Amino acid sequence: MQRNYLLYLAGLAIIIGAFFIFKPQTSPANPPAATNSATPTVKTFDLVVQNKKLVAGPEKIEVTEGDQVIIRISSDTDEEFHLHGYGKSVTLKPNETSALTFNATLTGSFAFELESSKTDLGTVEVAPK
């Protein structure tokens, strides 16, 4: 029985030990944000939609938890721009630039789409801090 407990301890040691060996010390992207947490980083992205397709701007918008995110979209047709998960929408008008602003509080991968025509455009990936 003694031996079994030693075994469990060894197993636990491997699980926990390896975790700290592999876990990066600090995520390099973050230190400035951590010291400065009162003023969140603002990240702005510009998307251009033509003919219901994304013609300029990132398909994958990568931000970090806590960032203030501004997505500016210009479209050549009337549409509704919708971000899943956050449940945010903004109306698009031809040849006008609309902006969708949100605080990246939820971590994960969230698709954005043109709501009226159900066209997927891309995703916002919010990485944990």
Added chain:
Amino acid sequence: MLTLIALLAAPASLLSLLIFTQPTFAHAFGQSFTLPIPVWIFLYGGAAAVALSFLVIGVFVGKESVFGRVGEKEISKISFIRAVTSPLARSTLRFLAAFLFLLTIGAGIFGSADASVNIAPTMFWIIFLLGFTYLSALVGDLWPMVNPWQTILTWWEDLTGSKLNGLWPYPQRWGYFPALILYYVILWYEMLSGGSAAQPQNLARLLLDYSIITFAGATLFGVKDWFKYGEFFSVFFGLVSKISIFVRRGNKIYLRPPFVGLLQEKLSSFSLLVFILLMLSSTAFDGFRGTSAWFKLDLNLFPLYDSFGASGYQIFQSAALALSPFLFLAVYLILVAAMKMLTKSKSRVTDLALQFGYSLVPIAVVYNVAHYFPLLLVQGQAILPQISDPFGLGWNLFGTAKVVPNVGIIRADTTWYLQVFFIVLGHIAAVYLAHVLALRVFPRQRQAVLSQLPILVLMVIYTLTGLWILSQPFSPVGA
């Protein structure tokens, strides 16, 4: 005669949906918002799995070991267990399950066509297919007790006063082949129907077709054999529940260590081995086709798809899903052959493959959990508003119709840690089971130890494949 017509009509009707569904590339049903696991967690999981495997093998060498001898403990006498397994509790559960089954079909037929407000898609694809799987893993084989098809057939037998013993004996050489085929069809609808099986009406039709097949199978071959070999959910939940710490024998309930339910017998049929591998490969397939690696492959293959016409893409995906278990099977058989060589065993490769087959179940189950539990947690919440308004008609039966699901219920990093935890846990369980099996199969200790090397390589390959897929960046959705 009616049965024969039904038997022919149901597959034909399934087939009609199969062929005429155009790929729409709509959202797959439900979103879980997970992120790919970071590279360091992938490496950590892989390293932990390998290190722990050697620990398990090294320490247990030559012993039937800790769990193997603990055995079962009867718990039926405990008053709580007596209460939850009383005839009243059981018939309540059975009635509830039959009610939810009919509600799902009814909502599909008569409810709103909008999948997000109709209860049917969430109830079947999320709560039942994922939730009941995990429930079976935790509390054991509930399914035979609540299986609505079985309930309906029992009612029918009571009503007519005659038992459905089948017109013919079930052909034993079919093994679990009917359940395997039905599994493929359900997976196909889940993954490759372009979202059409998430449409309430299509789902109701699918369930009705499945019911016809089940009733026809039970009529032709008898309730007992069809629910053993042909009814997909009975086979699936039966396998999953073998990892549970609870088991029922006769009227008694026993407590046992986790996973040891898989040590009781060898696989009875090759079709069951392919079934287990399809559990593993279909999850891998579903994960892999969302990655950018698959996307790049797709871009290169598009000319080939096109040469097969408008449905070329869907045809290729369907073939890939159908072939996926055989890819895992090939790896398995190669390593079992290596085992035979190392141990100089006289058994045939196929026989050894069946001997060790059940040890793959933990890997298949945990990979399913790791892949889909975020979907259950996030999308499953939709059941709260839907249960108050199952048909999507604006009702509010329980006052929950306006509940807004909390999509941030689980953080992305918590999800990663749980995913890697489940996968490593399943890996260790599988290595442990294979080890105990080896001690039974190979009488000499040296053989038993040698046999572990190829098995270990196999488990590491399966586990790393699973982790690797979870770590892959997603493909661009707008493409």
